[in-house]
Amino acid sequence: MGNASGGGPSVCPIWARCRLSLRAPAGARADKPLSAPPYDTGSRDEKGSADAMANSLIGRDMAVDLGTANTLVYVRGRGVMLNEPSVVAMNTTTREILAVGAEAKRMIGRTPDSITAIRPLKDGVIADFEATEQMLRFFIQRVHRRRYFAKPRLVICVPSGITAVEQRAVKEAGYQAGARRVYIVEEPMAAAIGAGLPVHEATGNMIVDIGGGTTEVAVISLGGIVTSQSIRTAGDELDQAIVTWMKKEYSLMLGDRTAEEIKVALGSAFPLPEEPEAEIRGRDMVSGLPRNVVVSAAEVRQALEEPLHAIIDSVRTTLDKTPPELAGDIMDRGVVLAGGGALLRGLDERLRHETGMPVHVADNPLDSVALGAGKCVEEFEALQQVLVSEPRR
Ligand SMILES: Nc1ncnc2c1ncn2[C@@H]1O[C@H](COP(=O)(O)OP(=O)(O)OP(=O)(O)O)[C@@H](O)[C@H]1O
Numbered sequence: 347m348g349n350a351s352g353g354g355p356s357v358c359p360i361w362a363r364c365r366l367s368l369r370a371p372a373g374a375r376a377d378k379p380l381s382a383p384p385y386d387t388g389s390r391d392e393k394g395s396a397d398a399m400a401n402s403l404i405g406r407d408m409a410v411d412l413g414t415a416n417t418l419v420y421v422r423g424r425g426v427m428l429n430e431p432s433v434v435a436m437n438t439t440t441r442e443i444l445a446v447g448a449e450a451k452r453m454i455g456r457t458p459d460s461i462t463a464i465r466p467l468k469d470g471v472i473a474d475f476e477a478t479e480q481m482l483r484f485f486i487q488r489v490h491r492r493r494y495f496a497k498p499r500l501v502i503c504v505p506s507g508i509t510a511v512e513q514r515a516v517k518e519a520g521y522q523a524g525a526r527r528v529y530i531v532e533e534p535m536a537a538a539i540g541a542g543l544p545v546h547e548a549t550g551n552m553i554v555d556i557g558g559g560t561t562e563v564a565v566i567s568l569g570g571i572v573t574s575q576s577i578r579t580a581g582d583e584l585d586q587a588i589v590t591w592m593k594k595e596y597s598l599m600l601g602d603r604t605a606e607e608i609k610v611a612l613g614s615a616f617p618l619p620e621e622p623e624a625e626i627r628g629r630d631m632v633s634g635l636p637r638n639v640v641v642s643a644a645e646v647r648q649a650l651e652e653p654l655h656a657i658i659d660s661v662r663t664t665l666d667k668t669p670p671e672l673a674g675d676i677m678d679r680g681v682v683l684a685g686g687g688a689l690l691r692g693l694d695e696r697l698r699h700e701t702g703m704p705v706h707v708a709d710n711p712l713d714s715v716a717l718g719a720g721k722c723v724e725e726f727e728a729l730q731q732v733l734v735s736e737p738r739r
């Protein structure tokens with residue numbers, strides 16, 4: 347069995363971090379400067395009063411990265427205006443919504459029987475339609491604050507691997523939330539655009555978007571996805587691997603949120619120059635009482651190995667299926683990592699080792715999809731090619 351509690355002075359207690367961070371997500375996200383559009387959009391608004399009037403009447407177009415872990419809303423001409431966890435807290439019997447976003451996330455694992463805090467999306471797709479629709483409506487109204495008839499056009503990102511039925515459910519949620527027209531863009535395409543890759547050129551671009559529910563690997567050229575793979579192994583599975591491992595090695599029960607904290611604080615995919623350790627508080631499975639243990643980064647890396655292997659494998663399989671010319675381009679230009687999972691320490695180094703390709707992490711991996719979808723909204727006509735549209739019914 348592992349180390350007992352009460353580590354040395356260099357040990358950082360995860361549970362203390364957890365407690366501190368209880369307020370942090372809301373504050374941190376609010377403090378974060380809203381991402382400006384990566385291109386000039388100011389003139390668009392001054393183009394004339396006709397445009398302005400049309401905007402105020404029909405509402406500004408928006409792009410939504412409806413993620414398993416986080417939802418981001420990009421408003422045309424303004425940038426990313428909202429970035430909240432995809433969590434809804436509701437009354438168990440009446441299903442009345444009590445809180446959405448960061449406020450609801452704080453409730454996970456801490457609710458009485460009468461309240462349930464859920465994540466309405468699982469593995470990148472809608473698991474609870476009603477809650478998703480309510481959450482979407484709440485977020486749109488929050489950034490929109492306009493007359494009730496102001497109906498925006500909406501671009502929503504979906505994983506490339508979802509079925510037609512799942513895609514329709516996402517669209518329907520958009521319409522129910524008040525959109526006048528809903529367009530779909532595949533997440534890897536949006537991530538690639540957001541990461542600044544030249545998707546329209548005749549050159550191979552490889553993007554790996556590791557989110558909460560899905561990992562999307564795609565090779566893009568001439569504005570289209572040439573080959574792709576979407577697996578339902580991503581950040582959430584990494585958290586679960588930590589929960590399982592702590593149970594097995596230390597007989598310690600952890601909540602999902604603590605597991606995520608451990609992943610962010612200690613997780614890595616490749617040996618680090620300095621291997622930190624941290625004190626973790628959980629519930630002892632035998633005594634049922636709280637207990638602290640000290641775990642090292644190397645142990646956490648071992649815990650993450652299985653899902654990490656699946657992610658790395660999906661990159662290799664996609665490279666395997668890539669036509670040689672495009673594979674050559676990727677060898678020159680490198681693989682680009684996006685999504686929150688790209689922030690896992692040493693993942694770029696590990697992929698470099700395992701694939702022999704150059705690997706780069708996008709500038710704002712958590713925002714790439716929203717910025718890419720936002721660009722589609724800014725340049726609607728020019729980028730229509732990448733949108734998947736169909737009449738509502
Ligand atoms: N520093 C970090 N190290 C490791 N993982 C991180 C880090 N920061 C965030 N994550 C993880 O990234 C994931 C969220 O990423 P992201 O917001 O891109 O997902 P999402 O878009 O909501 O999900 P999906 O695209 O699968 O629907 C979470 O699992 C979170 O734990």
Ligand SMILES: [Mg+2]
Pocket residue numbers: 411413414533555557558685715
């Ligand atoms: Mg995502």
